[in-house]
Amino acid sequence: MSTAPSPQRTADELRALAEQAGRDLENASATDILRWATDTFGGRFCVTSSMEDAVVAHLSSRVNPGVGVVFLDTGYHFPETIGTRDAVAAVMDVDVITLTPRQTVAEQDAEYGPRLHDRDPDLCCALRKVKPLEEGLAAYDAWATGLRRDESPTRAGTPVVGWDGRRQKVKVSPIARWTQDDVDRYVAEHGVLTNPLLMDGYPSVGCAPCTRRVAEGEDARAGRWAGRNKTECGLHG
Numbered sequence: 001m002s003t004a005p006s007p008q009r010t011a012d013e014l015r016a017l018a019e020q021a022g023r024d025l026e027n028a029s030a031t032d033i034l035r036w037a038t039d040t041f042g043g044r045f046c047v048t049s050s051m052e053d054a055v056v057a058h059l060s061s062r063v064n065p066g067v068g069v070v071f072l073d074t075g076y077h078f079p080e081t082i083g084t085r086d087a088v089a090a091v092m093d094v095d096v097i098t099l100t101p102r103q104t105v106a107e108q109d110a111e112y113g114p115r116l117h118d119r120d121p122d123l124c125c126a127l128r129k130v131k132p133l134e135e136g137l138a139a140y141d142a143w144a145t146g147l148r149r150d151e152s153p154t155r156a157g158t159p160v161v162g163w164d165g166r167r168q169k170v171k172v173s174p175i176a177r178w179t180q181d182d183v184d185r186y187v188a189e190h191g192v193l194t195n196p197l198l199m200d201g202y203p204s205v206g207c208a209p210c211t212r213r214v215a216e217g218e219d220a221r222a223g224r225w226a227g228r229n230k231t232e233c234g235l236h237g
Helices: 011-024 030-044 055-063 079-091 105-112 121-136 180-190
Strands: 045-048 067-072 094-099 142-144 161-164 169-172
Touching (some): 011 169, 030 055, 030 142, 030 169, 055 094, 067 121, 094 121, 105 121
Parallel strands (some): 045 067, 045 142, 067 094
């Protein structure tokens, strides 16, 4: 499916679009939300994926085959995460776009010292996630995420369409209202690729040095930056 070129819009116009769509599409299906984004932004809309699963990429490919799926290769990913990315690129009708930080891990170690993720995880995330995504999204007016309201208290207010003030872009979260059961049902029904680590005690998958298995009864994101007062990498506020 080809998409018509998207008109250039000002930040004020984009923000107004986001706020109106957030109201209008609150109860819309994930597919309808993604169809709105594709129709509104054309080639200036992309999907982002951590390759924890490929649910939003799969949903988007049904609406817009060949959609761009942006993946951040931080240099610290589990091999299973890279394998999931490669599998998605091989079998799904999407265009996987891999972003990398300006510095390799070795170059970062040389400038900041080894294991920055242990000493200053916020700076490490800023260098290896936040900045590369800001640069990688420069060509887009809108981006989709897999955020869900049930994932954590910090995500409970996630709009299905909102305004990303930091990046001055429209942020689309088509499965914001879904539960984990909804995700599992969709994965099973459509045979969607998921990261093997999800079946190995990692309900939330991030960079290997900062992610551990979660014990029974713990919050799904308890394995991210365990023991620290940190719950988000900075990509989502």
